[in-house]
Amino acid sequence: MTNIKDLAKMAGVSVTTVSRVLNNHPYVSEEKKNAVLEAVKVSNYHKNINAVHLSTGKTLLMGVVLPFSDHPYFGLLLKGIAKQALEYNYKLVLFQTDYMESRELEALQMLQQKQIDSLIICSRTCDLSTIEEHLPFGPIVLCENIKGNEVSTTFVNHYNIFVEALEYLYRKGHNKIGYCIGRRSGTNSHEREMAYRDFVKKYNLLYKPDYTLDECFYFEDGDKVIKQIQEMDAPPTALLVTSDQVAAGIVTCCKNRLISIPDELAIIGFDNQPIAKMMNITTIEIPLEDMGKNLFLQAVNGDLSNEELPAKLIERGTV
Amino acid sequence: MTNIKDLAKMAGVSVTTVSRVLNNHPYVSEEKKNAVLEAVKVSNYHKNINAVHLSTGKTLLMGVVLPFSDHPYFGLLLKGIAKQALEYNYKLVLFQTDYMESRELEALQMLQQKQIDSLIICSRTCDLSTIEEHLPFGPIVLCENIKGNEVSTTFVNHYNIFVEALEYLYRKGHNKIGYCIGRRSGTNSHEREMAYRDFVKKYNLLYKPDYTLDECFYFEDGDKVIKQIQEMDAPPTALLVTSDQVAAGIVTCCKNRLISIPDELAIIGFDNQPIAKMMNITTIEIPLEDMGKNLFLQAVNGDLSNEELPAKLIERGTV
DNA sequence: TTGTAAGCGTTATCAA
DNA sequence: TTGATAACGCTTACAA
Numbered sequence: 001m002t003n004i005k006d007l008a009k010m011a012g013v014s015v016t017t018v019s020r021v022l023n024n025h026p027y028v029s030e031e032k033k034n035a036v037l038e039a040v041k042v043s044n045y046h047k048n049i050n051a052v053h054l055s056t057g058k059t060l061l062m063g064v065v066l067p068f069s070d071h072p073y074f075g076l077l078l079k080g081i082a083k084q085a086l087e088y089n090y091k092l093v094l095f096q097t098d099y100m101e102s103r104e105l106e107a108l109q110m111l112q113q114k115q116i117d118s119l120i121i122c123s124r125t126c127d128l129s130t131i132e133e134h135l136p137f138g139p140i141v142l143c144e145n146i147k148g149n150e151v152s153t154t155f156v157n158h159y160n161i162f163v164e165a166l167e168y169l170y171r172k173g174h175n176k177i178g179y180c181i182g183r184r185s186g187t188n189s190h191e192r193e194m195a196y197r198d199f200v201k202k203y204n205l206l207y208k209p210d211y212t213l214d215e216c217f218y219f220e221d222g223d224k225v226i227k228q229i230q231e232m233d234a235p236p237t238a239l240l241v242t243s244d245q246v247a248a249g250i251v252t253c254c255k256n257r258l259i260s261i262p263d264e265l266a267i268i269g270f271d272n273q274p275i276a277k278m279m280n281i282t283t284i285e286i287p288l289e290d291m292g293k294n295l296f297l298q299a300v301n302g303d304l305s306n307e308e309l310p311a312k313l314i315e316r317g318t319v
Numbered sequence: 320m321t322n323i324k325d326l327a328k329m330a331g332v333s334v335t336t337v338s339r340v341l342n343n344h345p346y347v348s349e350e351k352k353n354a355v356l357e358a359v360k361v362s363n364y365h366k367n368i369n370a371v372h373l374s375t376g377k378t379l380l381m382g383v384v385l386p387f388s389d390h391p392y393f394g395l396l397l398k399g400i401a402k403q404a405l406e407y408n409y410k411l412v413l414f415q416t417d418y419m420e421s422r423e424l425e426a427l428q429m430l431q432q433k434q435i436d437s438l439i440i441c442s443r444t445c446d447l448s449t450i451e452e453h454l455p456f457g458p459i460v461l462c463e464n465i466k467g468n469e470v471s472t473t474f475v476n477h478y479n480i481f482v483e484a485l486e487y488l489y490r491k492g493h494n495k496i497g498y499c500i501g502r503r504s505g506t507n508s509h510e511r512e513m514a515y516r517d518f519v520k521k522y523n524l525l526y527k528p529d530y531t532l533d534e535c536f537y538f539e540d541g542d543k544v545i546k547q548i549q550e551m552d553a554p555p556t557a558l559l560v561t562s563d564q565v566a567a568g569i570v571t572c573c574k575n576r577l578i579s580i581p582d583e584l585a586i587i588g589f590d591n592q593p594i595a596k597m598m599n600i601t602t603i604e605i606p607l608e609d610m611g612k613n614l615f616l617q618a619v620n621g622d623l624s625n626e627e628l629p630a631k632l633i634e635r636g637t638v
Numbered sequence: 639t640t641g642t643a644a645g646c647g648t649t650a651t652c653a654a
Numbered sequence: 655t656t657g658a659t660a661a662c663g664c665t666t667a668c669a670a
Contacts, residue, residue, distance in 0.1 A: 013656080013657085014656065014657040014658075015657085015658090016656070016657055016658080016659095017655090017656065017657075020655095020656090026655095027655050027656080028655075028656085029655065029656090032655090032656085051662090053662095054662050054663065054664085055661080055662055056662090057662075
C-alpha cells in the first residue's frame with residue numbers, strides 16, 4: 001500500500017509538498033502539483049485516515065446513541081441528524097442500545113478514546129452524572145428536557161404537550177383518560193406522568209395506576225393495549241398514545257373488534273408520522289427531523305445551549 | 320491528556336510494559352502491573368484509539384450501507400448485524416444512502432482509507448464493477464443473489480420465492496395477479512420480474528405492465544396501491560406485496576373502503592414482520608435477522624462465499 | 639520478565 | 655515556494 005513517502009519519491013518532491021497538494025494548501029507550483037497528482041493516480045493512492053486522525057486529533061465521526069434503529073420515531077430523528085452530518089462532512093457511528101446501559105457506556109468510551117468527536121444521545125439510560133463525567137472528552141448532547149446543566153439539549157416540552165392534549169380531551173367530554181408510553185423510566189416519561197397527575201388533581205379525577213400502559217413501541221402493541229383495556233371494569237374512554245405506530249395499531253385492532261372510534265374510544269397519537277395521516281389519526285406533531293438537525297449542530301459546534309422546539313396538535317378523526 | 324509515555328514515567332516502567340498491561344499481555348510482574356494500573360487510575364488515562372488503529376492497521380469498525388434506516392426490513396437486517404457486531408466487539412458505521420450512489424461511494428472510500436475494516440452493502444445502487452474495484456481494500460459483502468464472483472453474498476432466492484407464491488395464488492384460483500415492489504432497479508426486483516414473466520408465460524396469462532406497482536415502501540403506501548388498482552379496468556384479484564408494512568397498509572385501506580379480503584382481493588406479504596402476524600396477513604417469511612448475522616460473519620472473516628438462506632410461506636387469512 | 643527503539647502515515651513547525 | 659524533521663500515541667521486534 002503506497003504512502004505519502006512513496007508519492008514524494010515518485011513525484012520527486014518532499015512529503016510536505018505532497019501533503020500540501022493532498023489538502024489543497026496554497027504555495028505549491030503548478031508543476032509540482034501535477035507531478036504529485038500524477039503519482040496519486042498511477043499508484044492508486046489513498047490516505048490512511050487513521051494517521052490523519054492521530055495527527056490532527058479529529059475524526060469527523062459523530063456517535064449516535066438510540067435504543068432501536070427499527071422504530072420510526074428514532075428513524076425520523078436519525079434522518080435529521082444524518083442530513084446535517086452529510087452537510088458537515090461528518091459520518092455517524094450508530095449505537096443501538098436496546099436500553100442497555102452497557103451499550104451507552106461503550107459510546108462514551110469511544111468518546112474518551114477519541115474515536116468519535118462528539119456524541120448525540122437520543123434516549124438515555126445511564127445517570128446524568130455519568131454523562132457529565134465524560135464531558136471533558138467531547139460534546140455530548142441529549143434529547144430531553146434538561147436545562148442549566150453542563151450538557152446541551154434539544155427537546156420538546158412533554159409536560160406542556162401532555163397537559164394540552166389532556167385538556168383537549170377533557171373539553172371533548174372525557175374524564176376517564178389513559179395513556180400509553182414506551183418505557184416508564186426516562187425524563188420524557190417522568191414529565192408525562194407529572195402532567196397526568198397534575199391534570200387528574202386539577203379536575204378532581206380518580207387516579208388509576210392501570211390507566212398507564214407501558215411497553216408500547218410498535219404497531220403490533222396496539223392489540224395488547226386493547227386487550228388490557230377491555231379487562232378493566234371501568235376502561236378509559238380516551239387514550240393518549242405516545243407513538244403514532246401504536247395508535248395506528250390500536251385503531252386497527254378496534255376496527256377488527258368493531259369498537260367505534262372516537263365514540264367508544266378516542267385516540268390521540270404522537271409524532272404526526274405519515275401513518276397517522278393515512279389513518280386519519282388525531283396526533284401531536286413533534287418536529288423530529290428538526291430536532292435531529294439541531295442535535296447535530298449542538299454536537300459539532302460544542303456550544304452549550306438548551307433548546308425547546310414547538311409541538312402542535314393536529315385535529316383529525318379519532319377524537 | 321496523558322499518554323502511554325506519561326504512564327510509564329508515573330509507574331516507573333517502560334512504555335512496553337505499560338502497553339503489555341493495557342492489552343493484557345503476559346510476562347508482567349504483578350508488582351509492575353499494579354503500578355501501571357494505579358497510574359491509569361490516578362491520571363484518568365484513556366487510550367487514543369486512532370494511534371492504535373494506525374499502529375495495528377485495524378479499526379474494529381464495520382460499515383453498513385442501507386437506503387433507509389427507518390424501514391422495518393432494514394431495521395431487522397441491521398438488528399442481526401448489530402448482534403454479531405456486539406459479539407465480535409465491532410462497531411458499526413452507518414451509511415444511509417436514500418439510494419444515492421454518491422453515498423455508497425463515500426462508504427467505499429472509507430474502506431480505501433482504512434477507516435473501516437470491511438463493508439456490508441444491504442442494498443446496492445452502484446455498479447458491481449465499482450464494488451470489485453474496491454475489493455483490494457477490504458471485504459465487501461452484498462445482500463443479493465450473485466454467485467461465483469469475487470464478492471461474498473448472503474441472500475434469499477427471490478426468483479424461486481416469487482414463483483412459489485404465484486403458483487400458490489394460481490392454485491387458489493387467481494389468474495390476475497399484480498405485485499408491489501420498492502424500486503424497480505436492483506437484483507431483487509430483477510429476479511422478481513423474471514419470475515413474474517415466466518409465470519405469466521407458463522400459464523398463458525396476459526402480461527400487464529401496470530400490474531407491477533413500484534415505490535411501495537411504507538404502510539402509508541397501501542393507500543396509493545388501492546387507488547391505482549381501482550383505476551384499472553381489469554384490476555388484479557391478488558397482490559404479491561414485497562413488504563409486510565405495505566401489505567398491512569393495503570389491508571387497512573381495504574377495510575376502510577369495505578373491500579373484502581381475501582374475497583375481492585387476496586394479499587401475500589413479505590418478511591413475516593410482527594405486523595403481519597397481528598393483522599393475520601399471509602406472508603413469506605424471510606430470515607432477515609439471520610441474514611444480517613451471516614453478512615456480518617462473511618465481512619469479518621473476509622472469506623469468499625455465496626450463501627442462500629431459505630424462505631417460507633406462512634398461510635394466514637389474506638388469501 | 640523488562641526495556642530500547644523502530645515503525646505506522648499523517649500534519650505542522652520552522653528554516654531556507 | 656519548498657523541504658527537513660519533529661510530533662501524534664501506540665504496538666512490536668529484538669535484545670537483554
